[in-house]
Amino acid sequence: MSWIDIGSIEDIPLRGARVVKTPRGCIAVFRTGLQEAYAVSDTCPHKGGPLSDGIVHDRKVTCPLHNWVFSLETGQAQGADEGAIETFPLKVDGGRILLDGTSVGNKSAA
Amino acid sequence: MKKLVVIGAGMASGRMLEHLFDADPAAYEVTLFNAEPRGNYNRLMLSPVLSGEKTYEEIVTHDEAWYADHKVTCRFGEKVTGIDRDRKVVIGEKGEVAYDKLVIATGSNPFIIPLPGHDLEGVIAYRDLEDTNRMIDLGAQPDAKAVVIGGGLLGLEAAAGLRLRGVDVTVVHIMGHLMERQLDEAAGYLLRKSLTEKGIKVMCKANSKEILGEDGKVRALLLDDGTELPCDLLVMAVGIRPSTALASEAGLAVGKGVHVDDQMVTSDADILSLGECVEHNGAIFGLVAPLYDQAKVLANTLLGKPDTFVNKEVSTKLKVTGCDLFSAGDFAEGETREDIVFRDPARGVYKRLVLEGNRIVGAVMYGDTADGAWFYSHIKDATDVAEMRDTLIFGPAFQGGGTADPLAAVAALPDDAEICGCNGVCKGTIVDAIKGGAGDLPSLKAQTKASGSCGTCTGLVEQLLELTLGDSYAAPAAQPICACCDLTHEDVRRLIKSKELKSQPAVWQELGWKTPNGCHVCRPAVNFYLLADWPLEYQDDLQSRFVNERKHANIQKDGTFSVMPRMWGGITTPDELRAIADAADKFKVPTVKVTGGQRIDLLGVKGEDLPAIWADLNRAGMVSGHAYSKGLRTVKTCVGTDHCRFGTQDSTGLGIKLEKLLWGSWTPHKVKLGVSGCPRNCAEATCKDVGIVCVDSGYQVGVAGAAGMDVKETERLADATTEEEAIELTTAFIQLYRENAKYLDRPYKWVAKVGLDWVKERVVDDLDSRRALVERFEISQSVYRKDPWADHVENERKRYAPLADLTLEAAE
Ligand code: SRM
Numbered sequence: 062m063s064w065i066d067i068g069s070i071e072d073i074p075l076r077g078a079r080v081v082k083t084p085r086g087c088i089a090v091f092r093t094g095l096q097e098a099y100a101v102s103d104t105c106p107h108k109g110g111p112l113s114d115g116i117v118h119d120r121k122v123t124c125p126l127h128n129w130v131f132s133l134e135t136g137q138a139q140g141a142d143e144g145a146i147e148t149f150p151l152k153v154d155g156g157r158i159l160l161d162g163t164s165v166g167n168k169s170a171a
Numbered sequence: 172m173k174k175l176v177v178i179g180a181g182m183a184s185g186r187m188l189e190h191l192f193d194a195d196p197a198a199y200e201v202t203l204f205n206a207e208p209r210g211n212y213n214r215l216m217l218s219p220v221l222s223g224e225k226t227y228e229e230i231v232t233h234d235e236a237w238y239a240d241h242k243v244t245c246r247f248g249e250k251v252t253g254i255d256r257d258r259k260v261v262i263g264e265k266g267e268v269a270y271d272k273l274v275i276a277t278g279s280n281p282f283i284i285p286l287p288g289h290d291l292e293g294v295i296a297y298r299d300l301e302d303t304n305r306m307i308d309l310g311a312q313p314d315a316k317a318v319v320i321g322g323g324l325l326g327l328e329a330a331a332g333l334r335l336r337g338v339d340v341t342v343v344h345i346m347g348h349l350m351e352r353q354l355d356e357a358a359g360y361l362l363r364k365s366l367t368e369k370g371i372k373v374m375c376k377a378n379s380k381e382i383l384g385e386d387g388k389v390r391a392l393l394l395d396d397g398t399e400l401p402c403d404l405l406v407m408a409v410g411i412r413p414s415t416a417l418a419s420e421a422g423l424a425v426g427k428g429v430h431v432d433d434q435m436v437t438s439d440a441d442i443l444s445l446g447e448c449v450e451h452n453g454a455i456f457g458l459v460a461p462l463y464d465q466a467k468v469l470a471n472t473l474l475g476k477p478d479t480f481v482n483k484e485v486s487t488k489l490k491v492t493g494c495d496l497f498s499a500g501d502f503a504e505g506e507t508r509e510d511i512v513f514r515d516p517a518r519g520v521y522k523r524l525v526l527e528g529n530r531i532v533g534a535v536m537y538g539d540t541a542d543g544a545w546f547y548s549h550i551k552d553a554t555d556v557a558e559m560r561d562t563l564i565f566g567p568a569f570q571g572g573g574t575a576d577p578l579a580a581v582a583a584l585p586d587d588a589e590i591c592g593c594n595g596v597c598k599g600t601i602v603d604a605i606k607g608g609a610g611d612l613p614s615l616k617a618q619t620k621a622s623g624s625c626g627t628c629t630g631l632v633e634q635l636l637e638l639t640l641g642d643s644y645a646a647p648a649a650q651p652i653c654a655c656c657d658l659t660h661e662d663v664r665r666l667i668k669s670k671e672l673k674s675q676p677a678v679w680q681e682l683g684w685k686t687p688n689g690c691h692v693c694r695p696a697v698n699f700y701l702l703a704d705w706p707l708e709y710q711d712d713l714q715s716r717f718v719n720e721r722k723h724a725n726i727q728k729d730g731t732f733s734v735m736p737r738m739w740g741g742i743t744t745p746d747e748l749r750a751i752a753d754a755a756d757k758f759k760v761p762t763v764k765v766t767g768g769q770r771i772d773l774l775g776v777k778g779e780d781l782p783a784i785w786a787d788l789n790r791a792g793m794v795s796g797h798a799y800s801k802g803l804r805t806v807k808t809c810v811g812t813d814h815c816r817f818g819t820q821d822s823t824g825l826g827i828k829l830e831k832l833l834w835g836s837w838t839p840h841k842v843k844l845g846v847s848g849c850p851r852n853c854a855e856a857t858c859k860d861v862g863i864v865c866v867d868s869g870y871q872v873g874v875a876g877a878a879g880m881d882v883k884e885t886e887r888l889a890d891a892t893t894e895e896e897a898i899e900l901t902t903a904f905i906q907l908y909r910e911n912a913k914y915l916d917r918p919y920k921w922v923a924k925v926g927l928d929w930v931k932e933r934v935v936d937d938l939d940s941r942r943a944l945v946e947r948f949e950i951s952q953s954v955y956r957k958d959p960w961a962d963h964v965e966n967e968r969k970r971y972a973p974l975a976d977l978t979l980e981a982a983e
């Protein structure tokens with residue numbers, strides 16, 4: 062893996078999200094705890110809703126368009142809905158957010 | 172005998188010497204330096220010394236006799252100033268000593284934030300006996316005041332000790348809740364509550380700006396919002412830094428701390444190190460348990476016996492009497508983990524376990540920490556807990572049965588807590604009536620009037636029946652808000668008021684939420700209830716709002732947004748229209764539409780462009796139209812007396828006045844108004860939430876109309892003779908709706924539940940009540956009557972932009 066520093070954890074509000082543009086499309090980075098974040102695809106598999114605009118609860122997000130709920134850990138849709146979003150390796154180290162460059166298609170990082 | 176020199180007579184080196192002398196008293200001739208003018212004492216116990224529960228003499232670990240017995244040459248009160256590795260000597264302030272082996276155990280230095288004024292007399296840290304004595308002396312002064320910066324373990328122990336000494340203490344903490352590294356929000360809330368009960372003032376999210384002084388002595392702490400906190404002593408407890416100066420000057424490998432290997436040897440084979448000054452495998456230390464393991468390993472290394480230091484999980488307890496708190500392991504970080512949460516609001520208990528796979532990796536508990544050690548041992552041993560997972564949270568003594576009690580919140584209410592707000596009936600009266608034979612809702616209603624009016628407390632009254640009568644009462648099932656809790660909207664509203672819950676963690680804890688922080692259904696509702704009831708105390712939480720209210724624009728099906736500026740009462744100007752047209756051009760807005768609410772909608776704006784387009788519209792004097800909010804939307808007007816041959820009153824003017832008064836307010840659902848100039852009703856006022864129809868004799872104020880999914884004519888609230896009275900009636904009605912309705916009930920649905928007569932009693936008949944409602948509306952507007960667009964352009968702009976753009980890098 063090639064970790065890329067994409068910003069400080071403080072740049073994302075607690076239980077909020079920010080978007081990262083990558084060669085593989087928009088990725089949503091969610092802050093679920095003071096020092097905890099997850100990176101997943103920003104696009105809902107239902108009808109393309111922007112997941113970064115959803116409400117974050119526990120380690121889950123609710124899509125803002127039709128309320129599908131996804132686990133940020135596994136990417137799986139919860140409850141009766143079927144579908145999944147891609148998840149990407151991410152870690153928080155000393156308050157910095159590090160995203161795996163290789164898996165998001167960053168060539169200069171590879 | 173070989174010569175051993177030890178720098179620092181602290182807790183780590185003290186324990187190391189004990190191991191060494193136990194194993195082989197004749198191995199080394201020891202010289203011990205300490206900067207403090209005393210030998211080793213139990214630093215952890217400074218807090219009980221500060222609070223008066225112990226004396227210094229009681230916490231001394233090694234006294235003069237101990238050092239004499241072991242023939243230690245003590246050089247206390249003497250600082251080591253250098254190490255000459257070539258000559259193998261240690262340089263003290265009063266002379267040199269040669270060594271064969273050297274141990275660096277210098278501990279750490281308290282971090283002092285370099286605020287202006289940090290060097291004033293009266294600014295201290297909390298590390299040693301001198302600091303402790305300064306605080307004890309302050310307690311002897313009449314009317315003494317202290318400020319503690321830092322709401323962590325140390326800061327809180329300092330504050331609690333000072334308080335017990337009679338000092339007026341304020342804790343200033345930069346984060347949103349106390350001890351954020353050890354606790355989550357719910358436990359942080361409970362801790363804050365018990366500290367506040369002890370008389371300690373706690374300020375979270377507070378940024379220190381400057382320490383103010385007078386004649387070289389501290390006088391007050393100034394926060395960046397302008398608040399001044401007067402104090403005679405300022406204690407900084409914001410963290411520690413390994414004390415590494417000696418080691419780095421001597422040329423040893425030093426990172427965050429002095430580098431040591433698994434045998435506690437530094438980069439020089441004859442120099443060893445332990446305690447808070449070291450760094451082992453990237454980790455540094457702040458609690459004593461791992462240091463004791465280091466002490467054992469270091470002693471063995473000195474004696475040539477093989478041993479290895481392994482860094483284990485640590486647990487923390489706060490040593491403040493009455494704050495029963497335990498935290499262990501890692502509960503804030505990691506991936507693929509699950510939570511088990513247990514809350515017992517009645518006893519003020521909170522427990523949370525964090526599981527990874529089948530192992531416990533973290534535990535936080537407050538109020539009942541008896542099982543802390545048991546959980547801690549499972550964390551350390553990485554026990555497989557799959558078998559006992561279902562009952563794990565109940566601890567080792569669990570015998571089967573016993574789940575969280577949904578009635579606990581009501582059970583915990585004091586007897587004088589008001590249950591029925593309409594009739595002023597408190598819990599004690601209801602319980603007495605039940606005991607006296609009123610065994611169901613109708614007879615209780617007849618005897619006490621409880622739940623006899625608006626009915627929103629019915630759920631609570633039923634719970635009291637259940638609580639008092641036990642199984643013999645079968646309560647009709649009420650719908651809880653969502654799966655996170657067992658209470659209805661109405662019950663949550665009433666409990667927020669009667670228990671004075673002023674934050675979301677307070678609601679989650681006191682009302683027994685079953686999830687760590689709610690879900691997309693309950694969070695927006697709870698956020699609204701809190702800001703409606705406590706506009707000055709509660710801070711609106713954007714992350715608990717649906718995207719439209721968080722981004723102040725309506726999300727479209729393709730993820731773009733619509734932008735709709737306010738046009739007060741439907742009136743606009745050529746300049747405003749030009750600015751709207753310019754913005755539409757500049758941001759390539761695909762659709763410009765005149766809405767059913769008498770204003771113009773710019774549809775299809777990219778999320779990233781929102782702050783920029785708002786800034787342009789703001790510059791032309793326009794503000795947000797709140798077309799996205801559960802709040803005041805539009806006030807539709809007709810042309811009225813200004814132009815129309817039939818107009819009886821200035822309907823446009825009244826509409827504009829109402830919109831300027833009411834805009835920005837948050838309500839359970841959207842609120843739309845209409846003001847028509849005569850009964851021809853061109854503004855469609857008779858199907859609005861509040862509709863005013865002007866007539867020759869004055870104003871007919873109607874409420875509870877609908878023209879969406881249901882269509883319903885307004886009902887007459889009252890006739891007003893003056894414009895002022897019409898405005899007052901409208902404002903009071905909206906405030907009553909805001910304070911009482913269920914989230915997502917439009918006014919017509921709410922009025923159907925409580926009855927128009929109930930509304931009239933409060934808004935029309937009782938003038939004091941009307942005035943009080945208007946007053947409370949104004950208090951709330953003092954916070955919320957401001958343009959969110961301007962606010963976000965200034966303060967939240969960066970949230971709308973991507974955090975990073977990795978496509979640019981790839982293209983290069
Ligand atoms: C823009 C507008 C249509 C138009 O082009 O004219 C509109 C657009 C929407 N309306 Fe409306 N309503 C608009 C006037 C109305 C009116 C007429 C009026 O206000 O005079 C009504 C009937 C009166 C009423 O409020 O009931 C109306 C009844 C609704 C309802 C049904 C509410 C109900 O309780 O029955 C919804 C759904 C809801 O709120 O849950 C709704 C919801 C919506 C939403 C917000 C749907 C959504 O959640 O995405 C639409 C947003 C479109 C967008 O992306 O901007 N809209 N909507 C009108 C904006 C008025 C304004 O200037 O603010």
Ligand SMILES: Cc1cc2nc3c(=O)[nH]c(=O)nc-3n(C[C@H](O)[C@H](O)[C@H](O)COP(=O)(O)OP(=O)(O)OC[C@H]3O[C@@H](n4cnc5c(N)ncnc54)[C@H](O)[C@@H]3O)c2cc1C
Pocket residue numbers: 178179180181182183184204205206207214215216217218249250251252276277278279297298299325328414417445446447448456457458459460462488490
């Ligand atoms: C008020 C308080 C409460 C605490 N409560 C807890 C608790 O509940 N649980 C817990 O696990 N931990 C607690 N701690 C932390 C714990 O006390 C420390 O982890 C522990 O004391 C560190 O031991 P040490 O030997 O590394 O350093 P220290 O005990 O600080 O000893 C270092 C010694 O080296 C001396 N020294 C430094 N430089 C020189 C020099 N150049 N020349 C000569 N001497 C020098 C210093 O004067 C000091 O006496 C608390 C700390 C404080 C201050």
Ligand code: SF4
Pocket residue numbers: 809810811812815816817818819847848849850851852853854
């Ligand atoms: S409400 Fe009456 S006065 Fe006003 S425009 Fe309509 S018809 Fe004219």
Ligand code: FES
Pocket residue numbers: 105106107108109110124125126127128129
């Ligand atoms: S687009 Fe996400 S739920 Fe429909």
